[in-house]
Amino acid sequence: MSKKTLVIGASLKAHRYSNRVIHKLVEKGHPVEAIGLREGVVAGITIVTGKPKYEDIDTVTLYLNPSRQEEYYQYIVSLVPKRVIFNPGTENMEFVKLLQAQNIHAEIACNLVLLTTNQY
Secondary structure, three states: OOEEEEEEEEEEOOOOOOHHHHHHHOOOOOEEEEEOOOOEEEEOOEEEEOOOOOOOOEEEEEEEHHHHHHHHHHHHHOOOOOEEOOOOOOHHHHHHHHHHHHOOEEEEOOOHHHHOOOOO
């Protein structure tokens, strides 16, 4: 089952985990949207800037440190995803509690590991 995923903190740099997860999501057949600091294309996915309105987002996966997440709190909640994955280094209990209050599942995990081990 494919899960439309929004990568926030997407990077054009091949060594970044956000870049690697975009490749892995595409490889596994998941539809992907991506937001980053710079526009560009990774694995055929266009990285945009800003906070565009998306429909039917199943999963938001974060690659932003906690101090940069606050500006995205209401935006992510407005997308009504089923879950938000906090990748290593992005753990943020304040945001986790806000998501849980909105009945959005918050998961502290490594997206690459979940995809590689078929737990996504």
